[in-house]
Amino acid sequence: MIFENIPEIRYAGPASKEPFSFKFYDPEKIVLGKPMREHLPFAMAWWHNLGAAGTDMFGSSTADKSFGAEPGTMEHARAKVDAGFEFMRKLGIKYFCFHDADLAPQAESLAETERRLDEIADYIAQKIDETGIKALWGTANLFGDPRYANGAGSSNSADVFCFAAAQVKKALDLTVRFGGRGYVFWGGREGYETLLNTDVGLEQENIAALMRMAVEYGRSIGFKGDFYIEPKPKEPMKHQYDFDAATAIGFLRRFGLDKDFKLNIEANHATLAGHTFQHELRIARESGMLGSIDANQGDMLLGWDTDEFPFDVYDTTMCMYEVLKAGGLTGGFNFDAKNRRPSYTPEDMFLGYILGMDSFALGLLKAAAIIEDGRIDGFVAARYASWREGVGKKIREGKATLPELADYARSLGKPAAPGSGRQEQLESILNSILFGM
Numbered sequence: 001m002i003f004e005n006i007p008e009i010r011y012a013g014p015a016s017k018e019p020f021s022f023k024f025y026d027p028e029k030i031v032l033g034k035p036m037r038e039h040l041p042f043a044m045a046w047w048h049n050l051g052a053a054g055t056d057m058f059g060s061s062t063a064d065k066s067f068g069a070e071p072g073t074m075e076h077a078r079a080k081v082d083a084g085f086e087f088m089r090k091l092g093i094k095y096f097c098f099h100d101a102d103l104a105p106q107a108e109s110l111a112e113t114e115r116r117l118d119e120i121a122d123y124i125a126q127k128i129d130e131t132g133i134k135a136l137w138g139t140a141n142l143f144g145d146p147r148y149a150n151g152a153g154s155s156n157s158a159d160v161f162c163f164a165a166a167q168v169k170k171a172l173d174l175t176v177r178f179g180g181r182g183y184v185f186w187g188g189r190e191g192y193e194t195l196l197n198t199d200v201g202l203e204q205e206n207i208a209a210l211m212r213m214a215v216e217y218g219r220s221i222g223f224k225g226d227f228y229i230e231p232k233p234k235e236p237m238k239h240q241y242d243f244d245a246a247t248a249i250g251f252l253r254r255f256g257l258d259k260d261f262k263l264n265i266e267a268n269h270a271t272l273a274g275h276t277f278q279h280e281l282r283i284a285r286e287s288g289m290l291g292s293i294d295a296n297q298g299d300m301l302l303g304w305d306t307d308e309f310p311f312d313v314y315d316t317t318m319c320m321y322e323v324l325k326a327g328g329l330t331g332g333f334n335f336d337a338k339n340r341r342p343s344y345t346p347e348d349m350f351l352g353y354i355l356g357m358d359s360f361a362l363g364l365l366k367a368a369a370i371i372e373d374g375r376i377d378g379f380v381a382a383r384y385a386s387w388r389e390g391v392g393k394k395i396r397e398g399k400a401t402l403p404e405l406a407d408y409a410r411s412l413g414k415p416a417a418p419g420s421g422r423q424e425q426l427e428s429i430l431n432s433i434l435f436g437m
């Protein structure tokens with residue numbers, strides 16, 4: 001055992017002062033007809049949890065993630081598997097997310113890297129058999145290696161593109177082997193720094209071509225899940241092609257990829273794009289493309305992807321409201337989150353996940369309460385009542401003409417008033433649901 005001093009984490013209730021217990025995540029509790037664990041398919045992010053050791057631009061690692069082995073070796077890759085599965089088992093997490101590069105160290109040649117991945121995949125497959133824990137989604141790291149400095153699908157170099165294609169193929173093989181529900185494209189360096197050296201049209205067509213080939217190959221090896229784009233507006237590149245949900249949806253429709261793709265919405269990416277998390281979820285949901293969620297949060301005072309564990313219950317509540325209205329996710333909730341640099345002990349790894357899982361469980365309970373209370377949904381329905389009868393209904397049915405509407409408007413006499421939006425009253429209702437019971 002790697003985390004010897006850490007017990008299995010159980011539900012102890014909101015009043016509990018035991019740090020190593022859930023205060024709100026009660027897996028078997030029924031919420032709107034379904035157990036919490038089904039509403040909340042949580043996943044561990046391999047890279048942050050088993051890899052990120054607290055380095056930043058000003059300092060080296062603070063956390064020890066060697067798990068008793070020499071980093072950069074295959075022995076360390078196996079130790080991470082041991083640590084990861086023990087960690088997930090103790091928290092009752094049923095899924096993990098991974099990049100190819102998280103699993104085994106890259107070798108000099110692609111063939112040797114692939115051999116190492118196969119070796120570690122055998123070990124992971126054995127753990128999957130023993131525990132029933134599976135992949136939520138896999139992806140290829142197409143941003144870390146220097147060859148991807150100008151992008152992967154969007155590279156100026158066809159050879160680099162082929163290297164990316166090889167990684168995507170292998171990552172898809174692994175995802176299928178690990179029972180993955182989805183496959184993610186996060187466009188790490190799919191963007192540009194300056195238009196002075198960039199052919200935007202060619203780059204976008206090539207990204208779409210890589211995605212199309214991934215769909216074709218994935219389906220040919222029996223992958224039935226969804227492909228996802230994970231939108232992000234900037235960082236590492238100044239301009240990224242998958243800026244936000246609306247941009248990614250437009251891209252997928254333009255290239256005919258919308259049948260096979262949905263979106264993986266990350267909270268911190270939403271705020272970097274100048275949106276709220278809920279806005280991005282709503283835009284995805286309205287297009288039928290809300291697939292999965294990268295559960296984290298940013299810091300409004302910092303302008304980058306800080307990947308903090310979700311803590312803001314307003315945000316998790318409104319997130320779960322969108323998820324409930326969407327009828328659930330085909331994917332799940334991947335904690336693309338890491339401990340703050342000064343929280344560097346193994347205990348902190350667990351405490352981060354306890355915070356994240358509890359924040360979403362509380363959000364689920366509160367979102368269900370909003371729906372059961374009905375005042376907010378009722379207000380929205382009443383606010384649009386004029387579209388369900390008379391002239392409004394005719395417009396909605398596409399049967400109205402401009403001259404006819406002009407005649408109607410003239411017949412009204414006084415200019416029409418829209419009615420109060422009652423924002424402050426609705427915010428009070430939200431507060432009373434969050435804090436009044």
Ligand code: XLS
Binds near residue numbers: 232
């Ligand atoms: C980075 C992204 C990344 C993806 C997976 O900002 O969130 O972690 O989720 O490549």
Ligand code: NI
Binds near residue numbers: 230266294336
């Ligand atoms: Ni992410």
Ligand code: NI
Binds near residue numbers: 266268269305336
């Ligand atoms: Ni991110």
